[in-house]
Amino acid sequence: MVWADLILTAKDKLAKNIIMVIGDGMGPAYTTGYRYYMDNINTPQVETTIFDKLLTGMVSTYPVNSQGYVTDSAAAATALSTGYKTYNGAIGVDVNKKPLLTLMERAKQLGKKTGLVVTSQINHATPAAYFSHNESRKNYNEIADSYFDDKINGHFKANLMLGGGSKYFIRPDRNLVSEFKQADFQYIDDLSKLTSLNKQQPVLGLFAEVGLPWTLDNKNENHLLAMAKAGVRHLENNEGYVLLVEASQIDWAGHSNDIAAAMAEMQDLAETLTWLKNYVENRDDTLLVATADHSTGGLTLGANGDYRWQPEFLKNLTASPKSIATKLAHQNTAISAQQLTDALGFIITDQEANLFIGRSDEKSIYEQIKLLIDSRTNTGWTSGGHTGIDVQVFATGNGAKAFNRHQTNTDIAKQLFLVLEGN
Numbered sequence: 001m002v003w004a005d006l007i008l009t010a011k012d013k014l015a016k017n018i019i020m021v022i023g024d025g026m027g028p029a030y031t032t033g034y035r036y037y038m039d040n041i042n043t044p045q046v047e048t049t050i051f052d053k054l055l056t057g058m059v060s061t062y063p064v065n066s067q068g069y070v071t072d073s074a075a076a077a078t079a080l081s082t083g084y085k086t087y088n089g090a091i092g093v094d095v096n097k098k099p100l101l102t103l104m105e106r107a108k109q110l111g112k113k114t115g116l117v118v119t120s121q122i123n124h125a126t127p128a129a130y131f132s133h134n135e136s137r138k139n140y141n142e143i144a145d146s147y148f149d150d151k152i153n154g155h156f157k158a159n160l161m162l163g164g165g166s167k168y169f170i171r172p173d174r175n176l177v178s179e180f181k182q183a184d185f186q187y188i189d190d191l192s193k194l195t196s197l198n199k200q201q202p203v204l205g206l207f208a209e210v211g212l213p214w215t216l217d218n219k220n221e222n223h224l225l226a227m228a229k230a231g232v233r234h235l236e237n238n239e240g241y242v243l244l245v246e247a248s249q250i251d252w253a254g255h256s257n258d259i260a261a262a263m264a265e266m267q268d269l270a271e272t273l274t275w276l277k278n279y280v281e282n283r284d285d286t287l288l289v290a291t292a293d294h295s296t297g298g299l300t301l302g303a304n305g306d307y308r309w310q311p312e313f314l315k316n317l318t319a320s321p322k323s324i325a326t327k328l329a330h331q332n333t334a335i336s337a338q339q340l341t342d343a344l345g346f347i348i349t350d351q352e353a354n355l356f357i358g359r360s361d362e363k364s365i366y367e368q369i370k371l372l373i374d375s376r377t378n379t380g381w382t383s384g385g386h387t388g389i390d391v392q393v394f395a396t397g398n399g400a401k402a403f404n405r406h407q408t409n410t411d412i413a414k415q416l417f418l419v420l421e422g423n
């Protein structure tokens, strides 16, 4: 009894560090799908995943009441970062477009380090709602400018920013990269530099013009994992830190109704969470919370009255469906069944290859490839947009128990503010 109490007491200590992870668009169908995608078919049981191990509670995602219950990433991230529900498109502002204090700003006021690690552009809706205020997520340049111009007690809001988006930071009208460099930031544009960051200097790392490449097109260490490890190591300090980690492109795969890309993005997030879980559970001063902002695409595992979902057909793709389509669109000869078989890693019949006749543009070829994958795997989609289903919350470390219930997204922010104030 005494021993158990001691463990509880140690784990109840307020976290000094908070790692907030968001799987953009990652509704329950994605975490379930990932379990079957990773299932070892040579064992009788279905193996559990990192998501199963960390599962803590459920979260409703609706924006302000008048919006039909389906949120976008901006309103959801504002709810998660400030504790206030707002309108779709809002970046860190309330329904009257007034700025709301964010978790990152409060952390900075308290002398902690802050950072963001994302696979989208760093000024995309989710990270922007933690570090900026704007009436519209579409004002990408203004949001990028604010990362340099807006300060908390004279300090930049973020000590570390890793992701994509160089086209918004190096523009004809303003070169924010050189401004950051002059302000003593170290700038990197190559992921291999992540392991040799100078801990004494803040970091800006932009590894793509917009979003990072699909995980399926990456032959090196997964991007989110590599950036998250570097982020954690860089931010560690005596006063603590708050880090946002976003698997941004699960959502993009969902919008495209691309199950192959979605599962690969899930794998990068799963590897990242596995590393973070191990990191957090080997110390007693850090809280890891992971959730989604909403679900995307109306993904179903099984479709059309057919009782099967077969993710094994996603295992042998040589590249992302988008990249395969781009390559096929640039050849002069007809697309053959053998070519498709080689690229997709499952047998395509001549009859199926005939469906590509007359399709010469990338978009149309991409659509047809996705239809083939959906019919083999029996994957269903009901939307190219978001849906209003509740999402899950996953947590471990100091204070993780607080999320063990049904909550709405603003409750997560309120709880994290309490943790910050308790320090």
Ligand code: MG
Binding pocket: 024, 073, 120, 124, 125, 126, 127, 246, 248, 251
């Ligand atoms: Mg996002």
Ligand code: ZN
Binding pocket: 025, 073, 251, 252, 255, 296, 386
């Ligand atoms: Zn989306």
